[in-house]
Amino acid sequence: MTDIANATPAPALRLPRMPWYVAFGMGWIIFVLAVALLADVITPYVFTAMDLKYRLVPPFQTWAHPLGTDELGRDVLSRLIVSIRISLLIAFGATVISAVLGTTLGFLAAHFRGIVEQAVLMLADFQAALPFLILALSVLAFFGNSLPLLIGLMGLYGWERYARIARGLAISASAQGYATAITQLGATPQRVYLRHILPNIASTLIVSMTLIFPEVILLESGLSFLGLGVQPPMTSLGNMVGYGREYITRAAWIMLCPATVIVLTTLAVSLVGDWLRDRLDPTLG
Amino acid sequence: MSALLDLHDIARSYVTRKGLFGQRKLVRAVDGISLTVNPGETLGIVGESGSGKSTLGRMALGLETPDEGHVTFDGAPMPSHGTPAWRALRRQMQMVFQDPLGALDRRLPVIEQIIEPLIIHGIDGDHRRAGLTALSAVGLSADHGLRYPHELSGGQRQRVVIARALITDPRLLVCDEPVSALDVSIQAQVVNLLIDLQAARGLGMVFISHDLRVVRQIAARVAVMYLGRVVEEAAATDLFRAPQHPYTRALVSAAPSPGPRRIERVILTGEPPNPAARPTGCAFHPRCPVALPRCRTEAPALSRIAPGHAAACHLLSPAAKVAAR
Numbered sequence: 001m002t003d004i005a006n007a008t009p010a011p012a013l014r015l016p017r018m019p020w021y022v023a024f025g026m027g028w029i030i031f032v033l034a035v036a037l038l039a040d041v042i043t044p045y046v047f048t049a050m051d052l053k054y055r056l057v058p059p060f061q062t063w064a065h066p067l068g069t070d071e072l073g074r075d076v077l078s079r080l081i082v083s084i085r086i087s088l089l090i091a092f093g094a095t096v097i098s099a100v101l102g103t104t105l106g107f108l109a110a111h112f113r114g115i116v117e118q119a120v121l122m123l124a125d126f127q128a129a130l131p132f133l134i135l136a137l138s139v140l141a142f143f144g145n146s147l148p149l150l151i152g153l154m155g156l157y158g159w160e161r162y163a164r165i166a167r168g169l170a171i172s173a174s175a176q177g178y179a180t181a182i183t184q185l186g187a188t189p190q191r192v193y194l195r196h197i198l199p200n201i202a203s204t205l206i207v208s209m210t211l212i213f214p215e216v217i218l219l220e221s222g223l224s225f226l227g228l229g230v231q232p233p234m235t236s237l238g239n240m241v242g243y244g245r246e247y248i249t250r251a252a253w254i255m256l257c258p259a260t261v262i263v264l265t266t267l268a269v270s271l272v273g274d275w276l277r278d279r280l281d282p283t284l285g
Numbered sequence: 286m287s288a289l290l291d292l293h294d295i296a297r298s299y300v301t302r303k304g305l306f307g308q309r310k311l312v313r314a315v316d317g318i319s320l321t322v323n324p325g326e327t328l329g330i331v332g333e334s335g336s337g338k339s340t341l342g343r344m345a346l347g348l349e350t351p352d353e354g355h356v357t358f359d360g361a362p363m364p365s366h367g368t369p370a371w372r373a374l375r376r377q378m379q380m381v382f383q384d385p386l387g388a389l390d391r392r393l394p395v396i397e398q399i400i401e402p403l404i405i406h407g408i409d410g411d412h413r414r415a416g417l418t419a420l421s422a423v424g425l426s427a428d429h430g431l432r433y434p435h436e437l438s439g440g441q442r443q444r445v446v447i448a449r450a451l452i453t454d455p456r457l458l459v460c461d462e463p464v465s466a467l468d469v470s471i472q473a474q475v476v477n478l479l480i481d482l483q484a485a486r487g488l489g490m491v492f493i494s495h496d497l498r499v500v501r502q503i504a505a506r507v508a509v510m511y512l513g514r515v516v517e518e519a520a521a522t523d524l525f526r527a528p529q530h531p532y533t534r535a536l537v538s539a540a541p542s543p544g545p546r547r548i549e550r551v552i553l554t555g556e557p558p559n560p561a562a563r564p565t566g567c568a569f570h571p572r573c574p575v576a577l578p579r580c581r582t583e584a585p586a587l588s589r590i591a592p593g594h595a596a597a598c599h600l601l602s603p604a605a606k607v608a609a610r
Contacts, residue, residue, distance in 0.1 A: 177384075177387035177388065178387065178388060178389060178390045178391075180348075180388075181380075181382060181387075181388035181389070181446075182390070182401070184346065184348065184375065184379070184380050185375055185379070185401060185402045185405055185449070186372040186373065186374075186375030186376060186402065186405050186406060187372070187401075187405045188372065188405075189367075191405065196390050199392050200390065200391070200392055
């Protein structure tokens with residue numbers, strides 16, 4: 001009976017009940033998104049501004065630099081805020097690109113079968129067998145480095161998983177159930193796939209997105225750490241960790257601040273994704 | 286009166302492969318069947334599992350294309366599956382499935398699914414009201430319409446599927462084992478509902494089932510299938526009162542009926558039919574209690590044995606009767 005209550009528009013906005021860790025995850029994601037959107041307004045300093053009198057100031061020592069400064073006297077808090085913006089832009093952009101690409105290819109494979117399916121599966125196997133870092137290294141080495149290119153490249157990461165999931169679920173839906181029934185009603189394939197199959201498999205795809213999102217953040221960090229990701233003077237979370245490693249014994253905060261943000265963000269996304277999967281299923285709870 | 290649906294000598298084979306490197310083998314699921322359905326008439330199709338009755342139903346709807354023969358609907362050949370013409374024809378012909386939960390999208394309230402054919406075929410009008418009318422026609426309330434499929438019982442779900450199938454006012458309804466997943470008491474309700482709707486709307490109906498009781502109740506004419514072929518076809522009353530083919534006799538005698546038993550119980554022995562290993566000659570001969578040597582080598586053709594009554598058996602053909610005389 002709760003589903004009927006939810007189906008009719010509630011008179012007052014009521015927040016769905018959620019466990020505390022999901023609330024934390026939601027809160028953290030909203031906070032991080034707000035930071036990313038408001039980065040220009042809330043940074044206390046320009047993130048490249050150097051203040052050589054205050055080099056390697058530890059955190060919580062002075063109000064001027066609450067999270068300390070790095071080896072060039074740049075404010076760690078300002079750099080962290082800008083890094084969050086860049087990293088989230090890359091991670092969200094890449095996750096969305098790979099989800100759309102993979103799901104589309106998976107549906108095409110399930111719909112046309114035959115040679116299209118073979119081609120998609122072969123591409124997926126190729127992608128899975130190829131170390132992505134090597135692909136990324138070669139592309140970035142040949143085509144230079146820019147933010148749109150980096151996002152597009154990362155968008156190729158993980159698409160094969162969506163493609164496999166979408167293909168498998170679409171085939172099983174058409175084989176035995178509602179998809180056949182709706183095709184038999186005379187619906188066009190677009191309608192069957194977008195209005196019926198996609199919502200039915202969305203929960204699985206969202207969970208895969210929350211699994212791939214942290215991997216994209218870590219991949220970006222890895223590339224930046226190797227000096228092939230985001231190039232200085234631009235900064236990102238991975239870039240900060242990469243350049244902060246030289247000072248890990250003397251000024252660990254330069255590296256620990258972005259590392260903490262990476263851990264918390266990936267954890268929050270995973271927690272919320274898991275909860276979302278259950279919420280999106282009307283047959284549960 | 287021209288036939289609504291005409292199946293002319295249709296056949297369909299599937300390729301099977303045993304094991305990883307096994308040989309490809311053609312299995313003829315449906316092997317040369319001709320049937321017609323007139324407007325407003327219910328044709329029952331009876332057979333064991335593996336007799337090809339579901340494949341026949343799928344070909345009748347154009348969901349599968351026959352390898353041989355052709356299907357005509359209302360005098361026009363069936364367009365091939367997935368073409369715009371085929372899709373547009375769905376307005377005229379609908380299907381009721383065996384598993385109603387599988388046939389419904391579990392993420393949408395049922396009323397939205399009931400009115401979906403109206404949206405698909407671009408039919409104007411008040412969809413919501415049409416949906417509520419359809420719900421009440423199958424004996425459900427407006428409140429049921431707001432529920433999700435998993436919140437309904439099996440019988441209610443099948444009613445929803447029937448309401449969805451009938452909302453575009455089709456002329457042909459194919460029911461593939463519509464009640465075999467339901468409770469016996471619910472079966473009767475759904476069958477009665479189908480009978481009422483069929484009478485009220487003058488639907489042509491193909492009713493596929495392995496349950497003789499149900500078919501006897503609903504069908505005007507019955508075709509009995511065995512391994513992809515029709516072995517006997519007759520008006521339902523004739524077929525159940527005086528079955529002619531040995532297989533039909535066994536089937537009818539196995540069905541429980543009230544009152545004293547009129548036909549002696551025939552118990553079949555031997556292997557149940559396997560379409561992958563079709564016997565030579567008459568496919569039924571290994572289990573037939575009255576088989577002749579001729580049955581092993583020569584397949585009998587479906588021939589008329591009485592007005593409106595056809596059977597495929599060497600013992601029943603006019604020639605055999607002459608010889609016996």
